[in-house]
Amino acid sequence: xxxxxxxxxxxxxxxxxxxxxxxxxxxxxxxxxxxxxxxxxxxxxxxxxxxxxxxxxxxxxxxxxxxxxxxxxxxxxxxxxxxxxxxxxxxxxxxxxxxxxxxxxxxxxxxxxxxxxxxxxxxxxxxxxxxxxxxxxxxxxxxxxxxxxxxxxxxxxxxxx
Numbered sequence: 001x002x003x004x005x006x007x008x009x010x011x012x013x014x015x016x017x018x019x020x021x022x023x024x025x026x027x028x029x030x031x032x033x034x035x036x037x038x039x040x041x042x043x044x045x046x047x048x049x050x051x052x053x054x055x056x057x058x059x060x061x062x063x064x065x066x067x068x069x070x071x072x073x074x075x076x077x078x079x080x081x082x083x084x085x086x087x088x089x090x091x092x093x094x095x096x097x098x099x100x101x102x103x104x105x106x107x108x109x110x111x112x113x114x115x116x117x118x119x120x121x122x123x124x125x126x127x128x129x130x131x132x133x134x135x136x137x138x139x140x141x142x143x144x145x146x147x148x149x150x151x152x153x154x155x156x157x158x159x160x161x
Contacts, residue, residue, distance in 0.1 A: 086146075
């Protein structure tokens, strides 16, 4: 049903400029990014009320705790959408896809952490817009990583005789 809803908005004018797979990635990734940002906002503004959050021996800023909170929800949603909606043609086994998806997510988490600290901590921007900007930057790199690594497809050799 998700595919049918997304494809309904894949108007003929888009066919010339963007593949259906890229359109589905943008729709699923955009929806998941909005979901992640909403969870981040809830965590940052309602769940984590102290400036520094202590978790056992670790402590983190409120916005980093909100980031981790949001990731707990958006990671599984993102994987399922990528596997079953966007990259259906992948020849890789599900566990391999999940492992690779997790590796790219870990890279994104590290980059997100650094960029969020840079924008919110160093530059002094508000936390939610900082997270939104970081999401845009990482979404572009993530698309190519998912397409060519996590959910890649076999290349077929076509010989012309």
